[in-house]
Amino acid sequence: MTIRNRLVKVAMYEHLADFRGGPPNQLHFCLYSKWAGFNWGMIITGNVQVSNNHLTLGRDICLPRDLSEESLLPFREWNTSIRGSGESKALAVMQLSHAGLAFQKPKQMTLEDIDDVVRAFVKGAKVASESGFDGVQIHAAHGFHIPNCKSNERLDEYSSQPHNALRLLHRIVSSIRAVVKKEFIIGIKINAADYVDTLEDDRVLGHFQSIATWGNVDFIEVSGGDYEKPADFRTLRDFMAKMSKSPRQALFSRFSKTAMDTLESLQTESSLAKPLILLTGGLRTPELLHIALEKRHAHLLGIGRGSILSPDLPRLLECELNKAQASSSLAWSAPFRREPDLSVSLALRNIFTTIPLIGAGTGMAWYLVTMRRLAMNPSRPFKSKDLEPDYTLGALAAVFWMWCWVDSPFVSAATYVVFKKQIPEESAKLPPPTMLATTLITLALASFTYAAPSVKVSGCDISKATIEFPAGQTALAPPTSTPSFVAAAIGTQNYTCSAAGTYTNVGAVAELFDISCLYNTPAFSKIADVAFTAWKAAPASLSTQKVISLLEPIPFPVILGQHYFVPNPVTGTGLSPKWDFIAQGATKGNPKAFVVGAKVNGLPAPTGAQDIDWVQLKSLTGSLATQIYRVDTRGGQPPASVSFGV
Template sequence: MYEHLGGLFGGPPNRYHNALYSKWAPGGWGMIITGNFQVSPYHLSLGRDIIIPSISPENLAPFKVLVSSMRGCQGFEGKGDGKNGSLCIVQLSHTGRQSPRIIGGRLGTTRRPAAPSSRRLGEDTAEGFIAKFAYALGFQIPHALEEEEVKDVIEEFLRGAKFVHEAGFDGVQLHAAHGYLISQFLSPKLNNRNDSYGDRLLLLQQIIIRIRQELPSNFIIGVKLNAGDYTAGDMTEDEAMGHIRRLCGLSLDFIEISGGNYENPLFSRLSPREAFFAPFSRKVIQEISTITQKPLILLTGGLRTPLQLSGAILNNHADLLGIGRLSILCPDLPRQLSPASFDTLEAYRHITFPDSNLHAPRWIPKLAGAGVGVAWYTVGLRSLAEGKPLDMRMGTLGSVFWMWAWIGPNRSRMFVQLMMASIIPLIVLVVMWLYRQF
């Protein structure tokens, strides 16, 4: 999950990140995976990302503190024994064409966001004039990377992996989902290249190979894939399974099945009845069942009740389950579900957890709707970090406003942050109002 806790225009982890992850440290989680760590300072997502800097003792220091917080050895109050046993994984990311104007890290430069082909986000949307205007206002026409520039991207991911290994993390997850750069290369719609990277899997494959070559064999490498890319009709099932088989030959430790992107944000409107991407993950497990050394399959999305968690495992939908929103509502969920007697679906039926029940109105464009869908939980992450109770009564507009109206940790930029905290929610609310009128 994206924490939205960094300084404006990105930076290293800070006291808010440390406080947040120290809340999960004693929860009994098998792996704790961070939000986006951007490998490029010019490709931020929502402006408050963690950015991977160059390797130096000074730059490594705040990242080492974060590792300690995740392990429980140095929580927010500097306490803990470091014996939680959770693997600490960093999600390495490059947003590509989905990096927005102004808050995307390119303010004051002539840079454009990178992409496999020069296609702006939302140019094919069928949502109407206001939605097209919102996309044009928020996102630039991207720069199609030259072949040598693609190799620079590979080096950025390698540098990021080396950095987090040096900081003491156990591994990385390569973000190839949600419409980010690697996902853009995987997409038949967005990758129209005629060079070697017209092989849509090649970029991801080369990144994995380089990291495996340069780092110890026990350094964990996972990949986050987008089920939507493989199930929306853009690619045949044979092509999708071909990608999975190729990835299985690269000594990966796990593959996460997720979904959605800024144009089609499946993750913002998940079914309350079942794990949203379970059918695809089940096909993947069946496809790789005969492979001797295969990655574990991690399923995320729509897992909001203990019944769904138990059902996904018992029905062989996945080897591992990724918990996002429910981990905000219940930071020690694994410990609460640990009794050995919980071995049947029926045992989970009486357990429930609170939910915000916040849903984006249907009149909101998908671009803004995805933001509404995550805004309440983003504010919830901040409350968790600050040791405050979650506001279960906070509504749609309040969630969007308070997500953006936050000064952040960097008080030296308070004036700029106050301006951004005032302007951004205003723009979002105006776009939502205009869309409703038309």
């Protein structure tokens, strides 16, 4: 198999499939046809999940459950879109991935589980081969296929001991090689960040050497940092300064400079070809591309986000080199194309550090939205203006639009118009659009982003879920029925003030987010703090009612409904709390999807007097529930004092 040049569009998560996972679709075909038209040597797809039960952030491409001519059609069309037309066709490689338990509560795999994983990867390779792809890449990064010494406590043949650490990966590669043609490409992706805790040079290079001696791997992708010029480490002091700032970067910098030497020093059978090294990370300028090849730090050059900013990069470089030869000038150290400004305010940055999938993912979101823009532009032939990124898109808006979209670009545009037209008569009273968008992002995604990893954002089985009451309390009785859902309520408590300066609670208004699928996960205990912090950052002019109105047309599958107060349906006097699921979610349109409750008992919040009481309620009317518990509260208490009439 011959690759036409050394430039490789590496794998990136596209976020374009059906929300619950599915085959590639027209958006994928259109997106990859952009790269196909510009002379890339090899194009590696985004991760294709080999298990439908273990996904990532939603909208994953998944293998078909059964292999048939019909189920393979989308993958064959995907392959065709990657190859493009004409004589200069890129090699098409499908990345295979297993999300494992990265987004769920970890548990030890049984030997049967391990066998299932191997079979799943073999199935993925068959899908790729029968769909016309030139090969597959096994995503072996992030500790799933290469056990971590600190977290892997197994004592069997899949332990983290040196002679066992690569056993699963070796089984996967060998099993794939046994069922595909000799010329079928098999690659592996390794991430230097997986070894950062102890800066294990010997361990990472030892794994690298072992893989190279198997004789059935064609290329190894090394990622996990930013490639730097050798001159960047002139002295030991320079190196130590870099290591103190970023141990991961320090390890990657060393590894990227020694990988090729390690490979060339191996003594292998003459009949076994050594794998090529694909270096990915920070190759943003022509100078770095040139140095990586000149210094023999890589055979192939991997471009990730740069391929989104410049899908035409191979052709662009070719044109620039031709100009340089003619005029002896080249913007050698300038980036291919400028990167986005994804900075946020200090206040919001403090919020986002507690929301891992937002705080670490604003960059990912921006590039996902930019990829979607390319995918939704079917114009042919492609023009430079069609490829120009939208640099007006900020970090928070990118996170918002990453989640807030539907498959049709027309529906998405209409949704955005409706989103803005909900409140025309009050526009003068609202905060500026950017501030309003910022508030909605922090409010909605505080719950939504946590729910997204489990993908199945509603309908999860929580029949065995329990409420953790404070030890020794007797005010709240345990539930007597099976729980149906767990909701995060974000809103306001309403009070009136008397002439005596005392408060009366007159109810609440809240938006309800489904967090049922997060029960028994590490994220569950953080939701209340994250949501409360985000809501406190909202401007005073943004009421809960406005938030509900603005979110109504947006297809968040995680929104259950609303909570508010109504006249008591039994006595006709006073107010009673209502949970209303009629307008949204799986119960949308069901007139009985509500419950009006009555307080049974209450308990002061164990987190402190600043938080409203925990409450147990029973149903007065409605079919939604028989019991309701308000627990894990944050805020909601009135000020300590007030001056009447002020």
